[in-house]
Amino acid sequence: MLRRLYDWTIKLSGNKNAHWALAAVSFAESSFFPVPPDVMLVPMTVARPEKAWFYAGVCTIASVLGALVGYAIGALLYDTLGHWLISLYGYEHGVEEFRALYAEWGAWIILIKGLTPIPFKIVTIASGFAGYNLFWFVLLSLITRGARFFIVAGILNRYGEPLKAIIEDNLGLVAGAFVALIVAGFVVAKYVV
Template sequence: MLRRLYEWILALAGKPSAPWALAAVAFAESSFFPVPPDAMLVPMTVSRPERAWHYAAIATLASVAGGLLGYAIGALLFDSLGQWLFKLYGLDGAASTFRESYAQYGHWVILLKGLTPIPYKLVTITSGFAHYSLFWFMLLSVVTRGARFFLLAALLKRYGVSIRGVLDRHLNVVAAISVAVVVLGFVLFKLVL
């Protein structure tokens, strides 16, 4: 099943709808969806390295736009939808602790957590819940998400042929490591708070 999904994403990279699919995943991941856009960005970029910067820009802009939805969930719907999402991810008590960290560390929370494997949706929802400055939230989101996706695009553009060979031969291992990194992100989020 994983192999078919990988091959579907590679085939999708050549279609006009590929950027729209990447944008949808990046948007959703910043507010509620558990799968990071890297799952599409990596195969799409190794398939078409000449489009690396284009794909990174799409992922960045869509991720920041999705972050606005996450911010709105935290600011307007935290007692219902926001708490449910945190509970779904096993982080029931983390939001209030994370909110307190905004008072002490402000900008650093968004900058550092936006680059780590900690799911960005937790940052966006909690930013709204903490009523963090929307201006600074947007600016720092562009910086941190842009840095993440453009750095990944640069690596994929430079080493894409080698990476594609590894993905083709060891897809299950790479997928297992990717899942482990996402799980580690949740664990780190709980431990840091």
């Protein structure tokens, strides 16, 4: 199954509309979806390293647009949808503490968490809930998400061919490490942050 999913993503990268699927995942991940866009960005960029910068730009723009939806959920719908989403990911007990931290450390929270495997939707919803300045939220999200996706794209653009061979030879191990990184991000967000 894992090989089929990888092969499908590699094949998708050859499609002229592949960037729309990547954009949809990036958008959804910033507001409600649990899977980061890296699951598509990495194999698509490995397959087409010449499109690395384009794919990173698509991820960045779509992620920031999705972050605005997450912000709106936190600002306008926290009592219903926002609380449900936060509870779904198991973070309902830390939101008030998170909100208090925004008064002093809001910019750093957005910048640091946007670069990590900590789910960005938690940051976007909490930013809206805390009433963080929308202009700064968008600017900081653009910086941090752009940095994250362009760093990944830069590495894959530069080392795409050797990495493709490593990924294809060790697909199970690479996928396992990626899942472990995602789970670690959720655990860190829940128990450490």
